[in-house]
Structures are given as structure tokens and as C-alpha cells.
Amino acid sequence: MQLTLNEKRLLLELVKCGTTTPEEMGVILDRPADSVVQYGGLLSQKDLATVERNVTTTLSLTEEGTRYLSEGLPERQLYNSFGDSSSMADLNKHPHAKIGLGWMKRLGWVKIESGNVIKTGDASLSSLEIHVKNLDNAPADIKKELIKRGLATEEESVRYVISITELGQKLAAAGIDLSEETGTLTADQISSGAWKDLTLRRYDINKHPRPVWPGKIHPYQRMIDEMRRILLDMGFTELHGSIVQGAFWNFDALFQPQDHPAREMQDTFHLAGKQDLPEGWEKVRDMHETGGNTSSTGWGGKWDPEKAKATVLRTHTTSLSIQHLAAHPKPPVKAFCIGRVYRREAIDPTHLPEFEQLEGIVMDDNVTFRNLLGFLKEFYTRMGFESVRFRPGYFPYTEPSVEPEVYIEELGWVELGGAGIFREEVTAPWGITCPVLAWGLGVSRVAMLRMGLTDLRQLYQSDIDWVRQMPTHGGRC
Numbered sequence: 001m002q003l004t005l006n007e008k009r010l011l012l013e014l015v016k017c018g019t020t021t022p023e024e025m026g027v028i029l030d031r032p033a034d035s036v037v038q039y040g041g042l043l044s045q046k047d048l049a050t051v052e053r054n055v056t057t058t059l060s061l062t063e064e065g066t067r068y069l070s071e072g073l074p075e076r077q078l079y080n081s082f083g084d085s086s087s088m089a090d091l092n093k094h095p096h097a098k099i100g101l102g103w104m105k106r107l108g109w110v111k112i113e114s115g116n117v118i119k120t121g122d123a124s125l126s127s128l129e130i131h132v133k134n135l136d137n138a139p140a141d142i143k144k145e146l147i148k149r150g151l152a153t154e155e156e157s158v159r160y161v162i163s164i165t166e167l168g169q170k171l172a173a174a175g176i177d178l179s180e181e182t183g184t185l186t187a188d189q190i191s192s193g194a195w196k197d198l199t200l201r202r203y204d205i206n207k208h209p210r211p212v213w214p215g216k217i218h219p220y221q222r223m224i225d226e227m228r229r230i231l232l233d234m235g236f237t238e239l240h241g242s243i244v245q246g247a248f249w250n251f252d253a254l255f256q257p258q259d260h261p262a263r264e265m266q267d268t269f270h271l272a273g274k275q276d277l278p279e280g281w282e283k284v285r286d287m288h289e290t291g292g293n294t295s296s297t298g299w300g301g302k303w304d305p306e307k308a309k310a311t312v313l314r315t316h317t318t319s320l321s322i323q324h325l326a327a328h329p330k331p332p333v334k335a336f337c338i339g340r341v342y343r344r345e346a347i348d349p350t351h352l353p354e355f356e357q358l359e360g361i362v363m364d365d366n367v368t369f370r371n372l373l374g375f376l377k378e379f380y381t382r383m384g385f386e387s388v389r390f391r392p393g394y395f396p397y398t399e400p401s402v403e404p405e406v407y408i409e410e411l412g413w414v415e416l417g418g419a420g421i422f423r424e425e426v427t428a429p430w431g432i433t434c435p436v437l438a439w440g441l442g443v444s445r446v447a448m449l450r451m452g453l454t455d456l457r458q459l460y461q462s463d464i465d466w467v468r469q470m471p472t473h474g475g476r477c
């Protein structure tokens with residue numbers, strides 16, 4: 001058994017006394033009491049000693065409590081400040097009027113009759129007055145009251161008792177070598193060769209060091225940064241935009257009909273402000289009403305510009321993609337954005353009213369549906385999902401549409417977003433003539449899967465223990 005010199009010295013002292021306190025032993029060993037607790041802890045890990053930790057709470061008077069000890073509690077001071085009776089108005093001038101009157105009434109020292117405070121004749125010492133002088137014997141409810149009134153505070157103190165065990169006795173009886181051990185060698189000891197004659201303290205290589213918690217980036221932020229890196233590496237540029245969007249960009253420009261359920265109050269956060277329609281909005285109106293100059297028939301009916309002027313918290317980052325395209329209608333465009341979006345979801349383990357989306361668009365002369373699947377596959381593979389497949393999907397703004405899915409060991413195929421080629425109804429109003437590939441994915445869902453979380457809220461709560469134990473290396477978060 002490996003013992004440090006300090007452990008050995010403590011053990012030998014324990015043989016003599018059996019049981020000790022760190023304070024007593026600190027004097028004998030000429031070490032601080034804290035260190036003795038630590039040596040005791042080391043001995044107890046080897047079953048050579050036991051360390052008992054006793055927590056006691058002691059009540060002591062606060063500064064205010066001490067002052068009242070000599071001056072009397074506020075109610076007593078107030079009581080002594082007047083004769084048999086006093087008008088309420090007069091009494092109110094006393095500095096302790098507020099708290100004192102309440103207590104005098106409660107204790108039955110006074111009664112109030114038509115605005116006068118009259119002594120009842122019985123003002124015997126209250127339990128508080130008795131016990132403020134004798135805190136130790138105060139019953140629990142009085143203690144509580146004293147603390148509540150700020151007259152006393154409770155303090156915890158920890159006391160340790162260290163005792164030797166039978167195993168400790170045996171080991172000591174077998175003899176303990178007390179020669180000095182060297183834990184650190186000096187340069188001199190090394191160069192002169194003196195180290196050869198020293199008793200070196202052995203390292204316990206099985207012992208875990210105390211963990212250290214350096215500052216690090218939140219695992220969720222780290223994953224977002226990684227996604228950004230991947231897209232930048234794939235040649236995309238990043239878009240940024242406001243979280244407040246006109247319904248025009250969030251819905252209408254994406255050919256979402258004005259009576260689409262996603263636009264209803266219960267799905268979207270609607271804001272009070274209005275936003276002017278951008279130049280060229282009439283083409284979007286025509287597209288909705290008749291299909292404009294394209295072969296589309298539109299949704300029919302009347303398109304209301306007022307509805308399009310409403311503002312919302314963006315429900316998807318696609319609102320930024322379409323704005324970027326409207327401003328850059330000529331190829332090539334290869335852009336992405338990662339941002340927070342808002343939906344009126346009831347909160348549960350897999351739904352939150354705000355979450356992050358990642359959105360990408362690629363516009364070029366000859367891009368095809370196969371390129372879209374290729375981009376998605378490449379991205380998910382780089383994110384660490386090896387098996388990716390696509391199922392047909394539906395979005396009002398893309399045709400064809402797909403829902404990419406990735407395979408997760410314990411879960412099977414999990415849907416991770418939406419994608420497609422923007423419809424002509426979306427691109428034509430802005431004079432875009434070549435195909436635009438688009439996709440969006442739920443970043444927080446990817447995080448859940450990668451980090452093995454069962455509750456999305458974990459990402460947003462910054463639970464320090466969880467943040468600490470999440471690894472920062474090894475590719476996967």
C-alpha cells in the first residue's frame with residue numbers, strides 16, 4: 001500500500017489517540033487543519049481511517065438583533081414611548097411605529113379603539129424577548145421568527161472527526177517507514193546525481209486527477225460553427241437578415257396562398273408593424289391571382305396587398321433566400337444562412353417556439369434535381385451522417401420537393417428538413433430564368449441526434465454539468 005509521508009505521520013499519531021480532530025492533529029503535525037482533513041481523506045480511501053463530517057447549525061444575533069438586546073425590541077420601545085394610551089397619529093411618529101404596532105397588537109399588549117391605541121395592562125415578556133437573550137434554547141418556531149425578522153442568522157459549521165480503523169492499526173503495527181520522501185527534484189539533485197540516494201515518492205498512475213473545467217464554446221454553438229465551416233468550404237456565401245420579416249417575403253413571395261393555414265394566428269407570431277411592399281410586388285400579386293405570364297393558373301381569387309404588408313417573426317429562413325434571389329436574379333448564386341426562426345409551437349421535448357434553421361440555395365444555368373440530392377448528401381455526410389435517403393415531400397414553393405432522412409442506429413430513418421427546386425411561380429416575378437435548388441434543415445434536430453439528447457430544451461438551458469461533460473474534440477461535437 002502506497003502512503004505519502006503525511007498519511008504515514010497521521011496514521012502513526014492515530015495509533016496513539018484512536019480518534020482526533022483536524023484542529024488537534026494540525027498542531028501535532030504542524031500542518032493546517034484543512035490539510036489534515038485531506039490526509040485523513042486519503043487514508044479513508046484505503047480503509048485505514050474514517051473521516052466523519054458533522055454539520056451543525058448555530059444561531060447568532062445579527063447586528064440589528066444585538067442592538068435590540070440592549071435597547072429592547074421595536075415593540076417594547078414603542079410600548080415604553082407612551083402612557084396608557086396614544087392617538088394613532090402620535091404613535092406613527094415613532095421610528096418603530098410600523099413594525100412595533102403590529103407586534104404589540106399580536107402580543108395582546110394593546111387594543112385599538114376609534115383611532116386610539118390603548119394598553120391592555122398586560123405586557124409581559126414575549127417569547128421573542130426571552131429567547132433573543134437565550135438563542136440556544138429557543139424552540140424551532142421562535143428561531144424561525146427571529147430569522148424572519150432579521151434578528152438572528154443561522155450559520156453552518158462543519159466539524160470533522162478522524163478515527164483509525166482496524167486495518168490502519170494492523171498496518172501501523174507492521175511498521176511504517178518514516179523516512180522523508182521527495183516529490184519534486186531540484187536541478188542540483190539531478191545534475192549532482194544526489195537523486196539516486198533519495199526516497200522518491202511514487203506516483204499512483206491509477207488515480208484520476210481532479211477534473212478541470214476550462215472555458216469552452218457551448219456544444220450547440222460549436223456545432224453551428226462547424227456547419228458554417230462546412231458550407232463555406234463547399235463554396236457558399238453566408239446571408240444575414242432581420243428576424244422581423246414582412247409577410248410578403250415570409251409567405252407571399254414563396255407562393256404561399258393567403259389563406260394557407262401556416263399564416264394563421266395559431267402558427268405564426270404576428271407583429272403590430274407594417275412593412276411597405278418592395279418594388280415589383282405586383283408581379284407576385286399576378287402570380288397568386290392568375291399565374292402571370294407563366295403556364296401556371298395561380299391560386300385564383302383576390303390577393304390582398306394589406307395582408308402581405310403585415311409583419312411576422314420569420315417562420316423559416318426561406319424568407320431570406322427569396323429576398324437574396326430577388327436582389328441577385330442572375331446566376332450563379334450559392335448562398336446559405338443559419339438563423340433563428342419562430343413558430344407558435346406548444347413547448348414539449350421535441351418542439352420549441354424558437355429554433356435554428358439552416359438554409360441553402362444554389363442557382364445556376366444547368367443545375368438539376370440530382371445536383372440538389374448531391375449537395376444534400378455531401379453536407380449530411382460531412383456532418384457525420386453516413387446514410388442519407390430522400391422521400392417525396394411537399395412545399396408550396398418547390399417542385400419537385402423532397403424530405404431528406406438520415407439513418408440513426410437506435411431511431412431508424414429520421415427526417416431532417418425539406419428541399420426542392422423553386423417553382424416558377426416563385427422565381428418568375430423576379431426575372432429569374434434558371435433553376436434554383438433550395439433546402440432547409442432544423443439545426444436543433446441535428447444537434448439532438450448528434451448529441452444523443454432526448455429533450456431539445458437541453459440545448460438552450462446551458463446546464464453547466466452537461467456543458468462540462470460534452471467533449472470538445474473527436475469530430476462529433
Ligand SMILES: N[C@@H](Cc1ccccc1)C(=O)O
Nearest residue numbers: 316318418419420438439440
Ligand atoms: N422552409 C422549409 C424548408 C425548405 C426550404 C427550402 C426548400 C424547401 C423546403 C421548412 O421550414 O421546413
